[in-house]
Amino acid sequence: MVRTSGKDADDASSRAADVERLVSDIDLAPYLGRVADPTATPLTDPVPVSADTPPLLALRDLVADPRFVDMFARALREADPDFRELFPRDASGVLGRFVRAMTWALETVENARGDEAKVAEVVEFARHLGADHRKLELSPRHHERFGEAMTDTLRHLAGRGWDDRLATTLGTTYRVLSTALQQGAAAAQGPARVGATVVEVLRPTRDVVVVRLISDVMVDYHPGQYLSVLTPYTPGVWRRLSPSIPANPAGQIEFHVRDVPGGALSGSLVRGVGVGDRWVLARPLGLLEVDRTEPVRDVLMVAGGTGIAPLRCLLLDMMRHGFNPRVHLFYGARHPGDLYDLPTLVDLAATAPWLTIQPVSEQDADPWWAGPRQELPRTLHRRQTGTLVDVVTGWGSWADRQVLVSGSPEMLRATVNGMVAVGTPRENIRYDRP
Structure with a gap:
């Protein structure tokens, strides 16, 4: 048996107290499977709620508050352990999209003023979203816990402004949307994953x-x-x-x-x-497709970077047909060496007289750090230098074409706005948001 002196015992006790204080200062809840209740302490500056504001718009303002996403993420982790697996550690991106969808739904229902068609549009959107959410394999319990966490978060944000009017409106709205989500998931065909x-x-x-x-x-x-x-x-x-x-x-x-x-x-x-x-x-x-209804119009395709993937898929599918509309494809990237899929496109064009490839790069040469320069294959049209939108619109308005655009969000926004500005009918342009 080892004996310790009084001084050694005091030192050990002091060290233990230091460790205890250190541990108490560290939030271990996420690692221990427990999350502190984010609504336990009242906010010093809750979101103002006016009695004159329609309840749907008051809920919209609460959902749109910058604190909502972080508070809601913590509430979800507390509401059900499954949510810690369903959502990434940083759930701000996912919940940010939820805020945009919820804001749109609340505003649309309020502005509908009893118009059943407008309300049905929101319900149909929820069904469509539910079909996509089949991949998450959500149960009725998950929907219930999600609603409870959202209610707790909004009530906390509203503080003393929360009342039966808001609680009833939120309960009814969430019940309708949650039911539509589950109906959409149940109606979808094929395996969820x-x-x-x-x-x-x-x-x-x-x-x-x-x-x-x-x-x-x-x-x-x-x-x-x-x-x-x-x-x-x-x-x-x-x-x-x-x-x-x-x-x-x-x-x-x-x-x-x-x-x-x-x-x-x-x-x-x-x-x-x-x-x-x-x-x-x-x-x-997704909605990208080549419209073959009569009279068939020729096609303009605009691809930026890896946005070439869905358009190349369409081109490969078109190769199965005996007749195709003419396709003019602008394929762009920052540097010439970034046009990585050009050899495949050139091979397709060699056996498809209806396909024309126009390479585009913002810079005329590759940077030194990109490594040895790869020689690009020859195309009917020589590579042009400039942004995709400048090169495409430099050829005219393309008003007689069906237009398919694929690329980054910035590229989509610039290309669509630029083409509309030079006369391309907005209804002729199709793209999918990434």
Whole structure:
């Protein structure tokens, strides 16, 4: 038995007290599976709620408060342990989209002023969203806990301004939307999730990866659509990716992914993907397609970077037809060496007299740090230098074409606005938001 002196005992006691104080200062709740109740302490500056404000708009203002997303994320983690797996650690992106959807729904119902068609539009949107959310495999309990967490968060934000009027309105609204979400999920056809294995990884440029997979069962998507994808590189983060080849019975799928600075998934995916990795694929969505109704109009395609994937998928599908409208494809990137898919497009054009390829790069030469310059294949039209929108609109308004645009959000916004400004009818332009 080891004896300690009084001084040693005092030192040990002091060290234990220091450790206890240190631990008490650290929030271990997320790591221990418990999250402190975010609504336990009243706010010193709650959101003002006026009795003159319609309850739907008062709820909109509460949802739109900058503090809502962080408070709601903590409330969800407390409401049900499953939500810690369903949502990424940083849930701000997902819940930010929820705020935009909820804000739109509340405003639309308020502005409808009893118009059943307008209200039905919101309900139909919720059903459509529910079909997409099948991939999350939510149960009625999840919907109930989600509603409880939202109610607690909004009540906390409103402080003394919360009353029966807001509680009743929120309860009715959430019940209708939650029911529509569950109806949409129940009505959707096919498996909610499909597993897929990475079988090949290509790295055509420093920041782009081409991933080829084989799915456990065939995923039946239309050319131009995108799939929701869950990867092991960032748990809980679903990403929309567009296949670059049409669906086939062998289950072969190819995705193009660029490393976007600050992206929630792209960086870890581009750097970490390897053969043998398992991905999860979910319901196809999207509206990009070539309209073949009579009279068939010629097509203008505008692709920026990895936005070439869904358009190339459409081109490959068109190769199956005996007759096709003329297609003029502008394919752009920042540097010439970033036009990684140009060899494939040139091969397609060699056997498709209806297809014309126009390469575009913002810079005339590759930077020194990009490595050895790759010679680009020859095309009918020489590569042009400039932004995609400047080059495309420099050819005219394209008002007689059906226009398909694919790329980053910034590229989509600039291209669509620029084309409309030079006379392209807005209704002629189709694109999917990433």
